[in-house]
Amino acid sequence: MRSNSRRDFIIRVAxxxxxxxxxGAMADEAEEGFETASAARRDGPVRFDxxxxxGDPLSDRVVLWTHARRRFTNLPxxxxxxxxxxxxxxxxxxAGWVTARAENGFTAKVDARGLKAGRSYYYRxxxxxDVSPVGMTRTLPAAGVHSVKLAVFSCANxxxxxxxxxxxxxxxxxxxxxxxxxxxxxxxxxxxxxxDAEALGRLSTPANEILTLADYRARYAxxxxxxxxxxxxxxxxxxxxxxxxxxxNDAYVSGAENHTEGTGEGGEGAFRTRLATALKVYHEWMxxxxxxxxxxxxxxxxxxxxxxxxxxxLETRVLARERQxxxxxxxxxxxxxxxxxxxxxxxxxxxxxxxxxxxxxxxxASRATWQVLGQQVLMGRMEFPxxxxxxxxxxxxxxxxxxxxxxxxxxxxxxxxxxxxxxQLLTPQQQALLNPQLNPKLGYNLDAWDGYPAARExxxxxxxxxxxxxxxxxxxxHNAWHNDLTLLNGTKVGEEFATPGVSSPGLEEYLVTLPxxxxxxxxxxxxxxxxxxxxxxxxxLLMTFTAEAAVGEWYLLDTVKSTGYAVxxxxxxxxxx
Numbered sequence: 001m002r003s004n005s006r007r008d009f010i011i012r013v014a015x016x017x018x019x020x021x022x023x024g025a026m027a028d029e030a031e032e033g034f035e036t037a038s039a040a041r042r043d044g045p046v047r048f049d050x051x052x053x054x055g056d057p058l059s060d061r062v063v064l065w066t067h068a069r070r071r072f073t074n075l076p077x078x079x080x081x082x083x084x085x086x087x088x089x090x091x092x093x094x095a096g097w098v099t100a101r102a103e104n105g106f107t108a109k110v111d112a113r114g115l116k117a118g119r120s121y122y123y124r125x126x127x128x129x130d131v132s133p134v135g136m137t138r139t140l141p142a143a144g145v146h147s148v149k150l151a152v153f154s155c156a157n158x159x160x161x162x163x164x165x166x167x168x169x170x171x172x173x174x175x176x177x178x179x180x181x182x183x184x185x186x187x188x189x190x191x192x193x194x195x196d197a198e199a200l201g202r203l204s205t206p207a208n209e210i211l212t213l214a215d216y217r218a219r220y221a222x223x224x225x226x227x228x229x230x231x232x233x234x235x236x237x238x239x240x241x242x243x244x245x246x247x248x249n250d251a252y253v254s255g256a257e258n259h260t261e262g263t264g265e266g267g268e269g270a271f272r273t274r275l276a277t278a279l280k281v282y283h284e285w286m287x288x289x290x291x292x293x294x295x296x297x298x299x300x301x302x303x304x305x306x307x308x309x310x311x312x313x314l315e316t317r318v319l320a321r322e323r324q325x326x327x328x329x330x331x332x333x334x335x336x337x338x339x340x341x342x343x344x345x346x347x348x349x350x351x352x353x354x355x356x357x358x359x360x361x362x363x364x365a366s367r368a369t370w371q372v373l374g375q376q377v378l379m380g381r382m383e384f385p386x387x388x389x390x391x392x393x394x395x396x397x398x399x400x401x402x403x404x405x406x407x408x409x410x411x412x413x414x415x416x417x418x419x420x421x422x423x424q425l426l427t428p429q430q431q432a433l434l435n436p437q438l439n440p441k442l443g444y445n446l447d448a449w450d451g452y453p454a455a456r457e458x459x460x461x462x463x464x465x466x467x468x469x470x471x472x473x474x475x476x477x478h479n480a481w482h483n484d485l486t487l488l489n490g491t492k493v494g495e496e497f498a499t500p501g502v503s504s505p506g507l508e509e510y511l512v513t514l515p516x517x518x519x520x521x522x523x524x525x526x527x528x529x530x531x532x533x534x535x536x537x538x539x540x541l542l543m544t545f546t547a548e549a550a551v552g553e554w555y556l557l558d559t560v561k562s563t564g565y566a567v568x569x570x571x572x573x574x575x576x577x
């Protein structure tokens with residue numbers, strides 16, 4: 001069992017240790033660059049309420065982050081940042097000055113340079129009288145590295161439960177953190193997954209759905225007050241991308257499902273304004289190196305782990321994504337022709353041509369053993385026959401609807417088993433169920449790559465043509481998956497390892513009448529390329545890469561609804577190089 005009290009203790013000790021360690025070093029420090037002592041006393045102490053963080057490591061540098069604000073004023077806070085080889089900061093290797101200002105939400109980021117490859121470092125921020133907690137970070141390894149361990153996260157919803165997964169990844173020995181999106185959620189306090197929030201003491205702040213600059217900043221501040229998330233950020237560098245909820249649900253290039261355009265009754269303003277606000281705050285609060293200051297949407301970037309792993313972080317949400325097709329439109333005779341044509345269009349975009357060209361260049365130039373794509377949504381073919389999708393409606397949980405769904409699933413699985421074991425016994429009805437012309441398979445989640453089949457085929461086909469071994473990392477669904485990645489002709493290109501959510505509820509909250517074990521069995525039975533599914537528990541994915549293999553281990557929690565919990569490694573999968 002784990003308790004939050006241990007994490008709180010660790011964070012407090014780190015802060016006290018930093019203060020004590022600062023004493024000797026500051027005694028000989030020139031005061032140039034600090035505010036005057038009188039101003040510091042008058043304006044109150046500097047608070048580092050949201051800890052420290054590091055991210056986007058390279059072999060010789062890493063981004064350092066903090067939030068610093070004086071208790072009584074909104075004046076800028078000038079700080080010295082320091083990177084050292086030791087926790088006492090006696091052996092500084094890099095240092096400089098940075099200012100937290102109101103126009104950046106009192107956040108501060110700096111690219112600490114001059115570091116050595118594959119090294120762990122300690123870092124902190126300090127003013128004349130105040131010092132931040134101490135963080136640990138590490139650079140990317142040099143050539144010849146034997147292994148790389150990445151903790152992979154997605155979908156952390158504050159009101160849905162505790163963020164135990166973040167703290168457990170530290171204890172599991174992860175070296176770097178990958179966050180694949182939904183780092184925050186935009187809903188109001190009584191919105192999605194908030195049923196237990198008051199009892200857990202995790203009501204969302206602000207109470208309204210976030211729309212303004214102040215709203216988004218306040219929501220990040222609340223999430224960054226969580227002790228598990230503080231511990232993760234203070235323990236290792238994070239490489240992150242957003243998904244939709246950092247903006248709003250099911251966003252695409254020009255709108256979103258959870259955004260009402262306009263300023264009239266019920267309107268939420270212009271989507272482009274909301275998008276610009278959300279991305280500005282993301283770049284403020286995340287330890288990310290901003291690749292293009294002229295277009296904050298362009299966060300695709302690569303990281304080389306000593307020639308062993310080339311990690312390519314992709315943007316699949318608001319840079320080029322076309323509007324999602326709805327499953328209901330595909331199975332409705334009145335709307336099916338248009339929806340099918342849209343879905344099958346060879347020019348339908350998810351990454352966009354510019355990002356796809358960049359990825360092709362990156363993979364072509366890389367000599368790493370593993371080409372790893374860090375991105376938001378499932379790439380595997382999570383397809384169900386139309387006969388099942390027509391009756392499997394999560395919004396209708398009546399006994400009649402559930403019985404109809406059970407019959408459709410059973411009929412299809414029996415037909416599939418009969419075809420494999422005794423095809424001569426297939427009835428005409430069963431033959432029709434297995435005929436893709438009469439009963440086509442469709443992705444049940446068209447917000448994922450199933451909604452962009454031409455873009456997926458182009459990406460996987462490019463990797464196959466280049467002879468690259470591909471591992472895709474995904475989040476978004478709140479559940480754990482392991483898929484084979486194949487071209488339309490069945491050629492296997494790589495494998496997908498999908499992390500469960502940190503706290504957001506999964507399929508167990510939607511398919512409420514089915515035991516989770518049965519739900520997973522149905523998915524595995526229907527989807528030929530699916531190797532593993534766990535649809536009931538939250539946690540994280542630990543990926544270990546060596547020259548011989550890529551190993552995924554799914555660590556799952558028995559609850560996120562209590563400060564006491566148990567964690568176990570539920571499943572392991574290995575892809576041989």
